[in-house]
Amino acid sequence: MDRKRKLALDDLSSSGNNNSAAPALNLWNDGKGYSQRYYEILEKRTKLPVWEQREQFFQLMANNQVLVFVGETGSGKTTQIPQFCLDLLKGNQVVACTQPRRVAAMSVAKRVADEMDVQLGEAVGYSIRFEDCSGPKTRLKYLTDGMLLREAMTDPLLERYGVIILDEAHERTLSTDILFGLVVKNRKDLKLIVMSATLDAGKFQNYFDGAAYMAVPGRLHTVEIFYTPEPERDYLEACIRTVIQIHLYEKPGDILVFLTGEEEIEDAVRRLNRESSNFGAEAGELKCLALYSTLPPAMQNKIFEPIGPPRIPGGLPGRKVVISTNIAETSLTIDGIVYVIDPGFSKQKVYNPRIRVESLLVSPISRASAQQRAGRAGRTQPGKCFRLYTEKAFKKELQPQTYPEILRSNLGHVVLQLKKLGIDDLVHFDFMDPPAPETLMRALELLNYLGALDDEGSLTEVGSMMAEFPLDPQLSKSIIASPRHQCSNEILSITSMLSVPVCFVRPNEAKKAADEAKSRFTHTDGDHLTLLNVFHAFKSNMDNASWCHDNFINYRSMKSADNVRTQLARIMNRFKLPLVSTEFNSGSYYVNIRKALVEGFFMQVAHLERTGHYLTVVALHPSSCLDHKPEWCLYNEFVLTSKNYIRTVTDIQGDWLVELSPQYYNMSEFPPSEAKRVLERIIQKRQQQQKNRQ
Numbered sequence: 001m002d003r004k005r006k007l008a009l010d011d012l013s014s015s016g017n018n019n020s021a022a023p024a025l026n027l028w029n030d031g032k033g034y035s036q037r038y039y040e041i042l043e044k045r046t047k048l049p050v051w052e053q054r055e056q057f058f059q060l061m062a063n064n065q066v067l068v069f070v071g072e073t074g075s076g077k078t079t080q081i082p083q084f085c086l087d088l089l090k091g092n093q094v095v096a097c098t099q100p101r102r103v104a105a106m107s108v109a110k111r112v113a114d115e116m117d118v119q120l121g122e123a124v125g126y127s128i129r130f131e132d133c134s135g136p137k138t139r140l141k142y143l144t145d146g147m148l149l150r151e152a153m154t155d156p157l158l159e160r161y162g163v164i165i166l167d168e169a170h171e172r173t174l175s176t177d178i179l180f181g182l183v184v185k186n187r188k189d190l191k192l193i194v195m196s197a198t199l200d201a202g203k204f205q206n207y208f209d210g211a212a213y214m215a216v217p218g219r220l221h222t223v224e225i226f227y228t229p230e231p232e233r234d235y236l237e238a239c240i241r242t243v244i245q246i247h248l249y250e251k252p253g254d255i256l257v258f259l260t261g262e263e264e265i266e267d268a269v270r271r272l273n274r275e276s277s278n279f280g281a282e283a284g285e286l287k288c289l290a291l292y293s294t295l296p297p298a299m300q301n302k303i304f305e306p307i308g309p310p311r312i313p314g315g316l317p318g319r320k321v322v323i324s325t326n327i328a329e330t331s332l333t334i335d336g337i338v339y340v341i342d343p344g345f346s347k348q349k350v351y352n353p354r355i356r357v358e359s360l361l362v363s364p365i366s367r368a369s370a371q372q373r374a375g376r377a378g379r380t381q382p383g384k385c386f387r388l389y390t391e392k393a394f395k396k397e398l399q400p401q402t403y404p405e406i407l408r409s410n411l412g413h414v415v416l417q418l419k420k421l422g423i424d425d426l427v428h429f430d431f432m433d434p435p436a437p438e439t440l441m442r443a444l445e446l447l448n449y450l451g452a453l454d455d456e457g458s459l460t461e462v463g464s465m466m467a468e469f470p471l472d473p474q475l476s477k478s479i480i481a482s483p484r485h486q487c488s489n490e491i492l493s494i495t496s497m498l499s500v501p502v503c504f505v506r507p508n509e510a511k512k513a514a515d516e517a518k519s520r521f522t523h524t525d526g527d528h529l530t531l532l533n534v535f536h537a538f539k540s541n542m543d544n545a546s547w548c549h550d551n552f553i554n555y556r557s558m559k560s561a562d563n564v565r566t567q568l569a570r571i572m573n574r575f576k577l578p579l580v581s582t583e584f585n586s587g588s589y590y591v592n593i594r595k596a597l598v599e600g601f602f603m604q605v606a607h608l609e610r611t612g613h614y615l616t617v618v619a620l621h622p623s624s625c626l627d628h629k630p631e632w633c634l635y636n637e638f639v640l641t642s643k644n645y646i647r648t649v650t651d652i653q654g655d656w657l658v659e660l661s662p663q664y665y666n667m668s669e670f671p672p673s674e675a676k677r678v679l680e681r682i683i684q685k686r687q688q689q690q691k692n693r694q
């Protein structure tokens, strides 16, 4: 066992014993003494289930390259196992522990820095897209799986790392799936741990050629499951009702509610706050807390704060109700949960390769997910789980497992990354579940049209640059094309704004004022230019937070956009892509920007047909600032809801399409439509003009 940790443990076991040796020194923190808090946390840590099997863990790690590790949520996998692995490092090697979610990477790194009594960013750090909180001293790094994949592009063998832990492996995110196929193939000295609360261990052991297996038995208490006798028409309403019933009639214990996204969660918090203000003082406080990935970290941490005493002497104790996305299903453990409310839905990505549309849809969860959710109720004492669907629906309608993301995604960005990693033969890449051939085809086709791959499927110079931007290929292509259109400064700002949470705030109680504020930024040519206006206004108001507040702009979004912009500018600089602008009064300032957008998004264009609908059958999203219906428009996103929308839209001209991407707007392969007839006329006109000029 490692000397430094052993000393601290000895200290702990002999605490109160005056004869103990000199106190241990924290070698992770320049050899300073440990703080009181360190020992307090250490005592809790050593009681976690994974500590009981510490020796077995080290033995398996010594004798195997790959370990499949399964342990109940809350058993200490994410916080403890990476710390154990520090003892296995040689020289300056680092332990990497991946998380599918940014929030999890950040909050777990913070917790582990506390546990090791070090500053976050020193011995323990994290790295997520556009935010690197790690340094030369970092020996344990939590990072999103996407970031590790990105690192593989510059360090294909991931040689900095001695141990790589792929956590939450059951989620089968796109990046984790690719990492499975990459990580251990070429380095026999690298140790890999595949970790999860719930996975088909056999399938993973097989895939990794007979990897070792270790399970930590859970300490789950029984959880009583309740179903609704009839399907619920409005699950949000049903959630609110159930929370209130639990609060008024059930024994003490916190509540965890699973909803699908920020808007819904904030709405539920508001409604619950309104309802609970009507309770008498003897009913305990009902403290409603939201939890989703774009929530500011300080707000997220509130879920770990203990609840106050009863409001009046003899009154009932208060309780927490945490209203969360899927993130609380396995990634974050909140102690004290006794009641779980599960409406049976989550937001899931779906991809339709035929129409090239990827969207996030509220969809029924799998039975495996439902079981995980219920498990959150039995961590510290027997609990109850209220499923807001019928038992019949659970048995007959829910599929057993969630499909891996690789089967539900647009693979454009990933294929580009794989090509950059030198993996040319995608068909024979060792996918755990190979994606549909049509999806791969679509990705190759997109990259070919964008000029990232040549006709043989090899990476071009442009493609090689595109892969280095942590962005969708359409955006990186626009950036690379933007200096040619004299607008790289502006495209960079727009891209940054598209990479952060929506900047417009529209509070329920001030919708009108918010809309008015937004209209002051509106640009008639569309949403991309409107975002640019907001960014410019923010910068000319010196990044001022109260300016943001007064103008219904989200300050955090703006700060992150600014940060994203700096980082993207750094990548541009590396490729010697100049930052330039068109003279504002030249008359072509905005035209150039719109043309640069077309360079990346010519495949996401809609045409206004005589019926008043856009071809590809979409409608402008109600949030769009466009007040007219342009004949042609380019969109950032296709949203499938009860109606099909395109979101973040900019007015463009048909001529530009033919001019900037003749390879795609090749009429011989275009489906018959009004749009085709219009394009044909444009092409004829251009040909005529060319003839006249000759």
Ligand code: ADP
Pocket: 048, 071, 072, 073, 074, 075, 076, 077, 078, 079, 080, 107, 111, 304, 330, 331, 332, 333, 335
């Ligand atoms: P697992 O990955 O097995 O689900 P974790 O390692 O994330 O478990 O958590 C183990 C325990 O550490 C939790 O049950 C909780 O008690 C404690 N813990 C984790 N994060 C925090 C935190 N931010 N604050 C307080 N306690 C925490």
Ligand code: MG
Pocket: 074, 077, 078, 079, 167, 330, 331, 332
């Ligand atoms: Mg975990």
